[in-house]
Amino acid sequence: MPWDMNDYPVSLKNFDPLLRKKTIEIANALLANGYEDDRAIPIAISQAKSWIKDASKDEKESFDKENNPKKNDHHDTSSANPKLLNNPVEVFFEDDHWLVKTKEAKRASETFDKKTDAVNRANEIAGNKDTEVIIYKKDGTRQH
Template identity: 50%
Template sequence: MVWNMNDYPSTMKNLDSLVRKKAIDVANALLQDGYPEGRAIPIATQQAQQWYDNASSEEKAAFRQEKPPQKNDSHAGSKRSGKLLDADVKVNYSDKQWQVISKGAKKASETYDTKEEAIERAKYIAQNKETSLEIYKENGDLQETRDFSK
């Protein structure tokens, strides 16, 4: 099922309207890529909230002006986006920060000052994606792998 701003999952009811709009857009794209609803909804909600927390005022204003997601919108399936959504998550040290990054991604989704914060966030993402989490030492050696696939 695809959604719009008037017909969306009840779990999105209490989201800020801009976060909800982004979550609906992401969820519809995930459904187009073949994700089941039960997996698409939490991933989309988490990604929308992350986008909102990190987006500039200009990005938010531009997205607010875009037309709302419609049930008949075309979301061209991207092979790369599907691969990243299924990709394992890594925590590694680079540029004096701990990074959370999906394998195959060009840049980190988030950075942290402490390894513990990065691991907590990466664990949450890996659990939602049902993938593995690879934790690296500061020197680049693999420290640990955790499997969250079901």
């Protein structure tokens, strides 16, 4: 069931309003793409938190000024890539950093100085998406 800023899952109750708004927007788009509520919510929370962390001040201010999401908003499902949400999360070393990236994504979602931090974040993302984590060694071979 779609949500709005007045009717949303209890898990969003204590969120900052901007984070809640972004989470609702993402969750409603996932629902429009056929995701079940119990899967859309954790994915949306994870993606919204990443967006909040990475968005510039201008992007956040611009999004804040946009209309709040409504239950009956239309979502363009033709450009969405739900397949990507089902892909495993990879951890690999590149350019002196450990990267966390969904397989087949264009860019890494996060970078870390320590492999353990990258693996912890990958496990969190994969847990929200209900997918696996694939970990590579520094030399590029898969860790077993």
